[in-house]
Amino acid sequence: DLFSSSLQLEQSLIETEANFVRHLSDYIKKENSRLNRLTRILNELKKSDYAVESLAKVDITERSNPIDAFLGIRRVIRSRSAVLDILFENVAEDILAFLIDAVKPQEEDLLGVTNSLLRLQDTYRLEAKDIANGMIGSFDKTTPMTSDDCFLIGKTAASITDYYHAMPWLSVAEEKMDTEAASGASIQRTFTRNDLYSNISHAMFAQGNVEHALWYIRKLRETDPSHPSASSFYEIWQSFKDSGRKWDGSWESLPPVSNPRPMDGVDVEYEALCRGEAVEKSASEKEKAKLFCFLQRNTPFQILAPMKVEIINHSPYMAIFRGLLIGNEADRFKAMASDKLKSQKSFLDNVSYRVVKTTAFKDSYDEIVARVSKRIGEVTSFSMESAESTSVANYGIGGHYGPHCDVAQPNDLFTNEHNPLSFNKTLQGDRLATVLFYLSTPKAGGATVFFELGVSVPPVKNDALFWFNIKKNGDGDFRSLHASCPVLLGQKWVANKWIHERGQEFRYPCDLSPDV
Ligand SMILES: O=C(O)CCC(=O)C(=O)O
Numbered sequence: 001d002l003f004s005s006s007l008q009l010e011q012s013l014i015e016t017e018a019n020f021v022r023h024l025s026d027y028i029k030k031e032n033s034r035l036n037r038l039t040r041i042l043n044e045l046k047k048s049d050y051a052v053e054s055l056a057k058v059d060i061t062e063r064s065n066p067i068d069a070f071l072g073i074r075r076v077i078r079s080r081s082a083v084l085d086i087l088f089e090n091v092a093e094d095i096l097a098f099l100i101d102a103v104k105p106q107e108e109d110l111l112g113v114t115n116s117l118l119r120l121q122d123t124y125r126l127e128a129k130d131i132a133n134g135m136i137g138s139f140d141k142t143t144p145m146t147s148d149d150c151f152l153i154g155k156t157a158a159s160i161t162d163y164y165h166a167m168p169w170l171s172v173a174e175e176k177m178d179t180e181a182a183s184g185a186s187i188q189r190t191f192t193r194n195d196l197y198s199n200i201s202h203a204m205f206a207q208g209n210v211e212h213a214l215w216y217i218r219k220l221r222e223t224d225p226s227h228p229s230a231s232s233f234y235e236i237w238q239s240f241k242d243s244g245r246k247w248d249g250s251w252e253s254l255p256p257v258s259n260p261r262p263m264d265g266v267d268v269e270y271e272a273l274c275r276g277e278a279v280e281k282s283a284s285e286k287e288k289a290k291l292f293c294f295l296q297r298n299t300p301f302q303i304l305a306p307m308k309v310e311i312i313n314h315s316p317y318m319a320i321f322r323g324l325l326i327g328n329e330a331d332r333f334k335a336m337a338s339d340k341l342k343s344q345k346s347f348l349d350n351v352s353y354r355v356v357k358t359t360a361f362k363d364s365y366d367e368i369v370a371r372v373s374k375r376i377g378e379v380t381s382f383s384m385e386s387a388e389s390t391s392v393a394n395y396g397i398g399g400h401y402g403p404h405c406d407v408a409q410p411n412d413l414f415t416n417e418h419n420p421l422s423f424n425k426t427l428q429g430d431r432l433a434t435v436l437f438y439l440s441t442p443k444a445g446g447a448t449v450f451f452e453l454g455v456s457v458p459p460v461k462n463d464a465l466f467w468f469n470i471k472k473n474g475d476g477d478f479r480s481l482h483a484s485c486p487v488l489l490g491q492k493w494v495a496n497k498w499i500h501e502r503g504q505e506f507r508y509p510c511d512l513s514p515d516v
């Protein structure tokens with residue numbers, strides 16, 4: 001798939017659309033030349049004596065000229081082989097190969113991006129109508145969608161019984177169909193008005209709007225009694241009668257539309273944190289007053305260039321290192337990762353859980369990787385000996401990473417995504433702390449959020465976020481449960497450095513208390 005890395009999707013769209021234009025215009029040129037050559041042969045044949053005579057209905061009983069016969073035979077043989085050659089020319093070979101094998105984005109990407117749009121709509125409280133008009137929140141406006149695009153999104157949602165999302169998209173499709181008709185725009189549609197009514201009626205019914213369902217199915221039945229959905233009229237009518245509700249059948253007296261959101265699996269606090277809103281567990285103003293920032297001068301290097309450290313949570317300790325990356329380091333990491341990004345099959349094997357592609361670099365890969373690892377060691381005072389390779393990730397369109405802890409220890413809170421065998425726990429120990437550095441600043445969205453702490457950190461290029469995953473007694477600290485919010489606009493790139501337990505025995509002494 002492409003949609004799980006926004007970089008790869010953008011690259012492939014640019015490449016594919018440019019190649020599509022080239023292949024199709026080459027092909028049309030070749031077909032034109034074929035037609036021209038055929039026309040030339042045709043015109044010559046038409047001019048031939050025999051053809052002219054046949055058209056003129058000349059009496060041939062007297063006619064027999066050996067020269068004409070010779071020339072006629074030659075002409076037929078030559079034209080036959082010329083036409084056959086042209087007919088058997090395979091001018092479609094290149095474009096067929098392109099269309100069959102080389103056209104990337106595919107249906108799974110369309111489905112992936114559709115899912116992303118619906119997820120963004122929920123998380124950031126966007127209206128289907130605004131998205132359909134090319135608006136992502138209050139950000140830049142782009143090309144509006146057509147009724148056909150909106151219908152496809154609504155129908156895709158309905159096909160997985162997601163009527164909550166289907167409803168607004170189908171009604172936008174209806175509105176757009178009306179405005180398109182009024183403006184005389186010629187829109188290619190993959191559906192008829194009655195297909196739309198059938199879908200709206202179904203979704204209305206599923207969301208408890210039986211009168212509206214009846215209204216739409218009645219319109220469908222009146223105009224096309226042979227439509228496959230026309231017979232649902234009787235079921236809906238029966239349901240309406242059974243409900244004992246009152247409605248006189250007019251548009252004016254329809255009750256307001258209800259469209260309840262299924263709350264199963266929805267984390268309201270997560271969505272609020274993603275929008276940057278405070279939640280119950282967020283620090284109060286009084287607690288916030290205890291947070292501070294300072295200039296760190298731990299090492300000779302830092303005496304020259306002190307690190308700006310912002311403590312954002314005391315227990316467990318969390319801090320932001322402002323400007324940990326310098327110069328073009330962030331861009332170099334992205335460039336190094338660009339052609340290596342691979343999608344990570346999640347442990348839960350659930351595509352929608354993690355829409356991101358990653359790759360990892362050992363310190364020996366490039367001087368810059370070693371340099372940044374060394375700097376992390378300096379600012380955190382931890383040994384980097386047992387740390388993992390630096391992993392770089394590019395999120396997809398609307399890409400996110402569901403709630404998880406970075407430790408490999410199993411726990412009851414949730415199914416841990418990290419494969420316990422992915423690093424050698426006995427040699428390196430578990431992931432003591434995470435340093436997450438931001439390689440880009442997305443235009444909107446993509447915050448890193450901590451559910452138990454009510455903390456939301458918006459990504460800022462070159463900054464690094466530090467937190468502990470393990471308590472001093474060695475148990476996993478599940479207050480570190482975190483997630484990456486869906487990216488709303490722009491690209492989100494991060495890199496992870498996981499610091500392990502081994503080698504930190506003197507730098508981070510153990511404690512038997514289970515609470516630190
Ligand atoms: O990208 C983020 O904000 C969080 C990434 C993360 O939690 C991880 O890669 O383990």
Ligand SMILES: [Fe+2]
Nearest residue numbers: 404405406482
């Ligand atoms: Fe994580």
